[in-house]
Amino acid sequence: MSDPTIIVITVVVLLLALFLSGVELAFAMAIMGVVGWTLLNSFEVAIDVLTNDFFESLASYSLTVVPLFVLMGQVAFNAGIAKSLFDCAHKFLGHIAGGLAIATVAGATIFKAICGSAVATSATFASVAVPEMDRFKYSRKLSTGIVAIAGTLGNFIPPSVILIIFGISTQLSIGKLFMAGLIPGLILAFCFGIVAHGWCRINPTIGPKVPKFSWKERMATVPVNLLPVLIFIVIIGGLTAGVFSPTEAGSIGAFGVLALCVIKGNLNFNGFVKSIQEAMGTAGMFLLLVASSAVLGHFFAASTISAILSEWVASLPVHRSVIMGLIMFIYLLGGSFVDDLAFMLLATPIFFPIVLKLGYDPYWAGIMIAGFTIAIGSVVPPVAICVFVVKNVTKEPMGVIYRGCFPFMIPLFFCILLLFIFPELATWLPTVLAK
């Protein structure tokens, strides 16, 4: 077997078979990388590539950003910062139609600024916002749907762990990716709020109005919630201004959130130990996937399949946006059957060169692929991680949560369309800040 195309097809088919047979995705990617290299070259070369890719990936300074940003998120998650953020948003927005749902989105948006994980955001607000919405007789469909969908903001608003991993796998600037995700993330949050408000205006029984608070009561909640915003401004400002490296931004963020929690008395030693252990577990899982995908990605590159595909796709007589839409659909479909992050790592070495060949901006493409497709994948069946998390916390049937998420798919698809028409929404901020 010497034709690289046949070898690649064989490897991809066997890889999917391994995925479906329950083998750990990271293990399967590394194993098939070894098989591919062996077929393409020799077993000796395969071992060298496997070892070097693991050594280089794990011992890379740029990858240390992952455990540190994950740690920052875990500390924020375990310290109950979300409760005061939600309380503040509740007092400002609760009295309007769908106000508590809008407050959930607002609180999650700010919480996201110090927690890079979509899942952690959904889990946190499921335990903080849903009981409060229950108290005011909000429909469970709306309350659970909004917390699940609010988690997807985690893929856009910095410091998004998904964007960090996409940046590492494509060697794009993490700071610029963060900036590229900010405006789409804020537009999306605004649209979620609009849909929640509109839904409750059409059907007031699902989100009854709650008592209005005085301005004195509202303003009293502001000072304590300015600190997470300040930490966000320092780390993202420092990162984009080139003052910090991403790893330093992650460390300063983790330290800042930790200091904030210790000062407020929200986190004891056991909470810190729990945060560290969870951060290590998550980072270990992510980085094992990154190292394994490097082995497979280098095999794809050596087989020249990406170049062959790029040339072929670029020559197709269809508009490039159709091809881009198709690529996003493949990510969505693949992510539905495997795992969104794993499929992104698997497919990016193949599809990212095609996207670049089509003439798209790499940062725009990052938001479309790592942002939107994974966001949609995390709230649609069969593998809807944000919905699973909300189900585990609220004990509500999956069907109810899916139905609650459904109206909020409109903003997601609207924003995709908006970014196709106005790519500057993602490319403007990185360009301006780079100057």
Next chain:
Amino acid sequence: MNKLMMLISHVSKFLRVIGAVLLTGMMFLTVTDVILRYLGRPVLGSYEMIAMAGALVIGFILPQNSLADQNVCVDSLVNTTPPLVKKLFMIGRRILGVALFLLLAYGMFRKAAELNEVGEVSNVLHIPLSILGYGLAVCLFVEAIVLMCLLGRTLSVGGANNE
């Protein structure tokens, strides 16, 4: 088997504790470096210390992640199969895992020996890179042993149901 599993569990937890200390140290070292850099006295070699510590943090958590079944896998299809078929899938999965990590540990030991032979060191602090190579190789070997124990547990009666 139970005693071996307990031993492996203790070793994994011990490695996780070292990893946790390293991760905390990475955070404090970076913050200190940033502050001191603005005072004109940066911590020499902080980047390479953090890179090495980061590699070991991940190496140290691998066994615990496998014991806690924290690595992502798609088991929805396998879960629909009869217990015996499920057990066979689980055995195959464990064998592949053991083979991969034995291969990785062997490759990493070989790479560490090569780094030692050529005397490759880090840029600033001149720390021999072979130390990191050997450290990672040990972690990968421990992971292979953990996966062997999990394979043994699967092979024992009713093992697949326990996982």
